[in-house]
Amino acid sequence: MQRGLAVAALALAVRNAITSWQHNTWTVVTSGKGSALVFYPFAAADHNNAYALDDHATQRARELAATVVRVGRVGAASNWLAHAAPNSLRHVSLGGHGNGTRVMWGDGRCHESDRTCGLWPTNQAFLALLSSRLTERAVVVLESCYALPMAPIVAESLRNGARVFATDACYNQEHLKFVLDASGDLVPMLLDPWHASTRMHVSVAPDCHDMPWVAPEWLRTLGVSGCADITMDVCLSDDADGEVLDRKGQGPASACCRCGAGRLM
Secondary structure, three states, X not given: OHHHHHHHHHHHXXXXXXXXXXXXXXXXXEOOOOOEEEEEEOHHHOOOOOOOOXXXXXXXXXXXXXXXXXXXXXXXXXXXXXXXXOOOEEEEEEXXXXXXXXXXXXXXXXXXXXXXXXXXXXXXXXXHHHHHHEEEEEEEEEEOOOOHHHHHHHHHOOOOOOEEEEOOOOOOHHHEEEEEOOOOOEEXXXXXXXXXXXXXXXXXXXXXXXXXXXXXXXXXXXXXOOHHHOOHHHHOOOHHHOOOOOOOOOOHHHOOHHHOOOEEO
16 A cells, blocks of 8 residues: 555655656747747647748847747746746737637647647736736737737736737737837738738727827728727827827827837736
8 A cells, every 4th residue: 555655645746747847848949139029839739830930030039139939838837937037028028829719739748628738718827917017108010810808908907007918819920010110119010912801909908098089080981980990000190290189289199009009007
């Protein structure tokens, strides 16, 4: 009996050691000098090489001056975030295969339903840690297919006007680009010549409140009446060009939370 207990104890110790190793394993793919961080899954959890560091992904990392890290488990991502200083990250991309319920990381050894193997909306401890590491009005990208249903839930867990970008479609990595918006941040856009309606949508942390702005007539004909229904292509317009200003001289780049503006409460 004692031998059986010893064997069981050894098995438990081995399992705990493996779990600890999995939750502390990451691989730094590129080391950037900026305030941007990108999480991608390991190749074993990337069935179609969508998150390979090809020319397109490398170019995006360079533009962001980002550190790209491969993680298998949410524990590893949390441990990496814990090493970042509070209020230090201006941009975080969370990349992995998705289905609208989670962003899958993984290392080839865990099932896709295992909630330790990716970002789920219920990973509140991870989201709280992420929030503490973001700068004011930071950009968070759910770099995953069909991730739009997750975006409002993730944004709800953040603060200081953080913006969360996601799409309700699937896309090729070559179509994901970062462009400079009127707030001065690099934000994601999907430039797919075959599917012009595929776009990035944005949700905002609840402590940001829009300033008054009434869209000019030409925008109202396109379905944009104010900050509540503004689209990212309008956010790219600088207030200085005058075309998006209302009668009081207010524009979305200085009024709307989705454009990186608004009032923080």
